[in-house]
Amino acid sequence: MTLILIISWMLFAAGLYLGERGAEGTTITSYGRALYWGIAAFSTAGIADMPVNAISEFIGGVWIILGSLLFFGAIVATVTAYFMRPLQRPSRQIIDTIEYNLEQLDDLSIEELELLKETTDSLIEHVERLKAVKGRVIET
Numbered sequence: 606m607t608l609i610l611i612i613s614w615m616l617f618a619a620g621l622y623l624g625e626r627g628a629e630g631t632t633i634t635s636y637g638r639a640l641y642w643g644i645a646a647f648s649t650a651g652i653a654d655m656p657v658n659a660i661s662e663f664i665g666g667v668w669i670i671l672g673s674l675l676f677f678g679a680i681v682a683t684v685t686a687y688f689m690r691p692l693q694r695p696s697r698q699i700i701d702t703i704e705y706n707l708e709q710l711d712d713l714s715i716e717e718l719e720l721l722k723e724t725t726d727s728l729i730e731h732v733e734r735l736k737a738v739k740g741r742v743i744e745t
Contacts, residue, residue, distance in 0.1 A: 610675040617668035618643045624661035631657045647672040699728065 622639035625631045632654040633639050642654060647669045656662050706713070706721050713721070 607679055610672065610679060613668075613671060613675060614640070614643045617664060617672070620664045621656060621661050621668070624658050624664055625656055628657045628661075633661075643668060643672065647676065 618636065618639040621642060622633060622636045625633040625639070633642055633656060642656075642665070646665060656665050703725065710718070
């Protein structure tokens with residue numbers, strides 16, 4: 606999403622610069638100023654210099670909408686993924702490991718089977734302790 610934002614920013618800045626090139630009274634006189642305008646326009650609610658040509662105003666308006674959506678969408682997606690990751694990973698890893706080992710039972714040695722049994726027993730004991738603690742908390 607970040608790459609799309611950067612590419613879009615550069616393309617819209619180029620369009621804005623081409624639209625403003627040679628226009629009388631414009632403050633967007635270089636590609637660098639157009640890049641700056643692209644950041645200022647969507648990050649400060651449009652407090653950037655105003656384009657003077659109609660086509661530049663249209664390009665700028667589209668950029669403000671798309672750039673804002675991409676920028677804030679990337680932030681929301683990143684924060685959401687960060688907080689969702691711990692909820693999804695540990696139990697899924699345990700289940701995947703057990704499923705894999707169950708599929709490989711014929712190839713396991715006696716020592717590996719004993720280790721698998723000990724691990725599974727420990728997991729069952731842990732889950733039972735969690736359920737007991739949760740039951741006591743609900744009762745109080």
